[in-house]
Amino acid sequence: MRITVVGDVLLDVDLAGEATRLCPDAPVPVVDVAEVRRRAGGAGLVARMLAQDGHRVTLVTVLSDDDASLEVEGALGGVRVVAGPSGARTPVKTRVRAGSHPVVRVDEDCSRPEVPGATAGMLKAIEQSEVVVIADYGRGLAANAEIRSLLTTLADDVPIVWDPHPAGAVPVPGVAVVTPNLAEAAKAAGIAAETPAEIEEAGNVLLDRWQSKAVLVTMGERGGLLLGRRDRLPRTIPAPPTAVSDPCGAGDRLAASLAVHLAQGRGVEDAVELAIHEAAGFLGAGGVSSLPERHRPTWRHRRDEDAPGLARRIRAKGGTVVATGGCFDLLHAGHARTLAAARDLGDCLIVCLNSDESVRRIKGEQRPIVSQQDRAELLLALECVDAVMIFEEDTPEACLDELRPDVWVKGGDYQASQLPEAGLVESWGGRCVTVPFHAARSTSVLADALAKVS
Structure with missing residues (x-):
């Protein structure tokens, strides 16, 4: 199975330690950092998850020439990377934790750049896909006209799972499943989406607007609400009870698992149920902190x-x-x-x-x-x-x-x-x-x- 992940990459940095005192300059905790982990984030995290599962994965993205981009590449061992130039610095998201408690997140270079171009190699890699995950992190790759045209053509024959972003592109018509979380669905539909009836209404609005085959509104510990074009009746798929210390990466895990199960020929409802259970299991095992560190250098596919x-x-x-x-x-x-x-x-x-x-x-x-x-x-x-x-x-x-x-x-x-x-x-x-x-x-x-x- 040739799995292609298309989307924006980030560098995620986790600083973990203990906070036993307050800063003398301000009433904020001082964290004595004991561990630093750097990993590929965004679409890179989705690709890493799939590679760790043993799948043959191609990541189609854009990369800068800065140090953060080199860190991302080094963390993508086992992933084939087909990349063009980004034209912008690599976003870095640094999370600081004291024990099991998040303290602060610091974002660098996260402004939205211009829509990047797509190289012939990037388009060829997408064209050869047997299943596609769009991991849109609002950096513009999913808005590229050539990529969107190709995905629209592929949607009739290839399962496409689209994980949207509030600042990202609208999904192309015909994709198998779009997976907004509750906040993303509410914002995109312009509906409060707090009660079950409102969540269902928001899902139906997005189903019509995006022209996808199905929409899955993920609701954290409550599971997901699945709506399909053939059958408007919503299906609430519960998540198993899970002790969660860090929810980071849950949406990426769900999208990755969902794509695999659809490509294996499962029906949408069965695929969604399995993906929700696997996302819960991922969080129960520690989430992104459970992923082994990979700093094996990888390669950037540049035909020129x-x-x-x-x-x-x-x-x-x-x-x-x-x-x-x-x-x-x-x-x-x-x-x-x-x-x-x-x-x-x-x-x-x-x-x-x-x-x-x-x-x-x-x-x-x-x-x-x-x-x-x-x-x-x-x-x-x-x-x-x-x-x-x-x-x-x-x-x-x-x-x-x-x-x-x-x-x-x-x-x-x-x-x-x-x-x-x-x-x-x-x-x-x-x-x-x-x-x-x-x-x-x-x-x-x-x-x-x-x-x-x-």
Whole structure:
């Protein structure tokens, strides 16, 4: 299942300690900080939850070049990030707790920026989705016209869960479920939404206004009120009794779980009931504080970044650079499997690609069948490939010497130590790895088959 989370990312900082005295300058507690946790917030938190559940997740977002953005990226281990430039500083939300009691939250750079652009890579990642979560945190990505047009097209075939924000964009028509909390529903509908009748009225107003298939108004410990277009009768789905010390992340957990259950084919009511129970379980286990810290460096998907630059950036953050090489003439399933296996070994995958002249010298005058630019474009279209570096020589040694990958991968049934590049790669501390070779799937077999039908 390919899950895509689309939305704004934040850096959440939690400061926890004890308060045993008052400040001499003012009657406020002094918190002796004993623990500092930094984690990806907003859409980043949704993606992290799904990755921790074992799902294959792509986060489509925009990122700045500031230190907070690097912190966010470092906390997104296990998540594929496809990002464009944000044009604004990364918001930082710092929560201070004394024991189990919140003391204050400090927000930095949280003003609403201009609507960011969407790169071709971002749109491609959304287009390939099997289920989408929109985690709108009011920073403008969900208002991007190209993204909205694509989501509107996908809504008929792909489950989309839209978690709205008071300062965010209106959901596109046709999404599976929109999940406002009670305050968000009241504000969006312009109704007090305090009594059960008022909450139901607000939900029906939003159902008509947003043209979604369903609206789920979440009500904290009271569960949720589900309204659908086919059946206007509201369904109140209770939440199990839960001792909650920190409600942060409950809406993110619910949206993430709901998307998974819808993608697995469950009906809306069953999916909502499961999601509410899982959100309650998440809070009962400690909420966001129960999530393990992940500071494994991740990668930013930027098609305009050259291969050496990508390698330097990933290595500077402590990440693992993986490279592989070959002609990749007539891309086939064997190539795709080998490349996917290689990508799983590190934080980015760079393909060293033989140029047209190099292929002719190695394979003969009839090759390559596909030009180097088209071969590079096809490789970059694979989600497991982060960059391509074309080389003119007969061997990739000069290319490798410039990239200096941590891992060099080849497909084959021989020992890694027997690879001709092994000595070079090991000279800078790298290692060589082989992944299974699929003999029944090769360019020669494919070319012969095409010749018979031409």
